Amino acid sequence: MIETVENADVQQVSSENALVIAVSHSAVFGAEGEVQEAGVAFPLVQAIQRVNERLLQLDSSGSESLQFEVVLICTNGAQRDQVQTRTRDHGLQIHRFSFSGEDDFIDSLLKNRVHLFLTTDSNAASQAANKGVFSALLDPLSACGPSEQLRVMFCGDAMLDPSSEVKTGSHQASQVFWSHLGKIRQKFGAVDSPLSLVLLSSQRDINSCCRALQSLRTLGVNVDEAYCLGGSPRKPMMSLLRPHFLLGAPEE
Template identity: 50%
Template sequence: MLSTVRNDDVTQKDADRAVVVAVTSRAVFECGADDDEVYKVGRAFPLLQALRRVNERLLEQDSAETLLFDVVLVTTDRQQQQQRSRIISSTRRHGLEVGRFCFSSEEDFIEGLLKNSVGLFLTTEGDEASQASQKGVVSALLEQQTTSCSSEKLRVFFCGDSVIQPETGPTPASRAAAQSFSTQVGEMRRKFSMTDSPLSVVMVMSRGGRDSCCAALHTLRFRGVSVDEVYCLAGAPRGPILSELRPHFWLSDGFSSLEE
């Protein structure tokens, strides 16, 4: 049974302009004992803080700003479904800026993502990320390293290889969604200076040389995305450098693990 509950404790975002990010409750909270009144925060907590920080800075610059992150908390776990009041109260207790709660079964969570116009779906489960990507929802895995990410600056990593080889994405719909999301992130980034930004955009090129890297940068700039840092690995494993740089999430036209 699919249901969406609005969180009236936070200001609702403009549906036409907001960048909707859905995060699974398993990534946000650690399920404790049955008598725990409030869940402990999980690996996605620094991510949600960083998203909120971007929103705060955007509104500091322009109180009428509508291009903001809008977070949806997705719950498919049956046990947590029965404890939805605890999930909502845990969100409030920890001061998380969650606009809506989407409760669904494992079979219809994709419908929930589509109904909530989700632009990016973040999960700890590869199967969920794969299913969402196949249905045209940009998806990424939240690795354990996310727990040590900065809560003050959102670090978004783009896969340069998929930027110049978009045919490698799982579906045309997911490729189009990835381009749309990157354009929105680029527009957000341009609202801040080069030296004082709560949002950092990084491109990592796993294969190819300087020409391939330049081609990927040109494509991102054509989409309106200015890149803060570039790393050309020329075939070297990307896992070690990504673990060191600690991105909040890694974006390709499909989904990807930082350990690849």
């Protein structure tokens, strides 16, 4: 059984133009039973809030519909009251809560028309991707991301590797997300943007990085920074740049 509940404490976003991001409960608040309150996705949700706040500031009417919409995915219905209370206590702007069982959380993602699913569970990410839901796996580095700016990194290597689509969701779903993300980035100037887009390529051939840049530009995505590592490992650079999540990254 799937139950979706709107958060009455948060102003809802027009679903037609919203970029819907679903985040697993354990990614936001940590695994069940852990003492730690904040999970790796906690600063990510806060950073998304900053972007939405700035978008509304740009629109004098306060009705900007091109925003992020956050859906919290919880597979333990018994935690319903606890989840909502913790969200309220931490001031997180979760727009919807979706409660389902372990076996039908994919239907929950589809029902909520999710554009991107973020989780710390590699099995859940793979299941969602196999059903055409664009997904990304969060790692401990995600918890190091700043809460005042949303930092999204694109893996140029995976973008040019057709086989990676099996791991990251359907090609069409990923392009829809990237295009929508590019539109949101265009709302802000080059300086003091609450949203930063970065391209990272590990390929030795610099032309590969150029092709990845061109692929993004055809979708209306202009990155703030691009790094071509020339065959060097990407993790040291990721530790320095501190992205909240990496899109289109093959498993290492």
